[in-house]
Amino acid sequence: MSVLVVGSLALDSIETPFGSVHDAIGGSATYISVAASYFVNPIRIVGVVGGDFPSSAITFLEERKVDIDGLQVIKDGKTFRWSGRYRYDLNERDTLSTDLNVFEKFDPEIPEKYRKTRCVCLGNIDPVLQLKVLDQMDNPRLVVCDTMNYWIDRKKADLQKTLKRINILILNDSEARLLSQEPNLIKAGRVIRSMGPRVVIIKKGEHGALLLTDQMTFSAPAYPMENIFDPTGAGDSFAGGFVGWLARTDDTSEENLKRAVIYGSTLASFCVEKFSVDGLKDLTYLRIQDRFREFRELSRFEDL
């Protein structure tokens, strides 16, 4: 099953206690596409960049068999830029600057040949744009969606329209509490499912993730990371690994959703080991499967 990814492409400048990078490739659509590309191809990406988006980045996407025909390049515009600094424990970050540039007027236009794509992954963008994407699609079988506190605070009504049209929502614990107005995450998941998505995934950073459906609660462990270099893109890599696995297997049974959460966690764990998308370069399906099995060892126990 092919995957359509819609979201941002950016140039990030990041400082962590371990170093810094300037104008490195980033953006939700970038991380999602690259992570998903290890499971299925081609990945179809829709987004916008300026004339300054480096050709090396385009080459990298093409090497990962990401179809960039839906990528709008505005030659005399500048690419979306974000800069941020992580504090010493890497759990908190300060945004230093956000320059939307060409992303400010992003209007996702889905190429004709993409419209029958069966699996859609909506990166964290304005829910109004997420709806516009869905309006152009021809009855997708699976819609996975990400969002963030910014949209929950400012565009809740639009977000709720989006939620009615998606199958799976991925968000983090503070976003889940904000959206549901409920501190207990199990209850929060139920409130959010009542807004539309059949499945809710709540990411808890260093504490793993929860997968919540009507029938089941699944608690996925976090990989025991000792050296997180750069948390940027971890959430998007999670979404990419998750959706990539579901598209590869074309199976949304509860047992397979669990595996997808672990593959998402696996890709996120690779992502944070290096700066920018470097942690997602040069992976192999074999290495990914090895780490999947490490996750299994990490949480496995047997009755006596």
Added chain:
Amino acid sequence: MSVLVVGSLALDSIETPFGSVHDAIGGSATYISVAASYFVNPIRIVGVVGGDFPSSAITFLEERKVDIDGLQVIKDGKTFRWSGRYRYDLNERDTLSTDLNVFEKFDPEIPEKYRKTRCVCLGNIDPVLQLKVLDQMDNPRLVVCDTMNYWIDRKKADLQKTLKRINILILNDSEARLLSQEPNLIKAGRVIRSMGPRVVIIKKGEHGALLLTDQMTFSAPAYPMENIFDPTGAGDSFAGGFVGWLARTDDTSEENLKRAVIYGSTLASFCVEKFSVDGLKDLTYLRIQDRFREFRELSRFEDL
């Protein structure tokens, strides 16, 4: 294998968003003993209470087959009292008052007949007293120890002496960071293990627990609680379930340590469902095993 438990016995006054109790039975030794009593008996308790400790509490301990011959009763003294209030999300609490009373001069004296007990569980008390207990014991096979930020801040040198003489330390995430001066929990576990205990268990509240040994990291899920009535005693119930299982099975292999962490989590989950020790009353081994299996379902996933 019998278990010796040393710690506090208290009368707690607790307010939560769901109600309040006044002078309810509490204290680390109480929760540990009652939780462990579902796995092995008798449990031998050493602690101190005043003449005001209710006879119903004594009867309850006796019914749970807790041997109270080591319980000092100071007839003209008052029992240790604690009162606290939990905030609406139950993750934070404010101590309203602490009256040590007879506990202030507690000097644990281990009855002769207890000294050969093979398994010792040191509740959260002054590390100087924990050392005094160990000095009186005749070569215990397994020593499990709890502590808290108060002792890490004020008695670190004494605590480090204790750590050299125990096998397993149980503490929560903020205490692990404080003791190790390391924000990353995996690294914190390694630092703490270098202080003495072969095994470190880091409890993470609603995020489960980590079991860290030389060879292995095990991530235990949290039970998906929707209705936590009173978190008081959860940590001690964890310790009791953990040590009770190890004593019952007389097996400290890594596979069995994992099970013990799940039994600890199981007893903690029962504890918080009601006020005071009420959640630990009227359990059966069958109900405990059913919940153990729920923990298994919660975290189990299989390769395709």
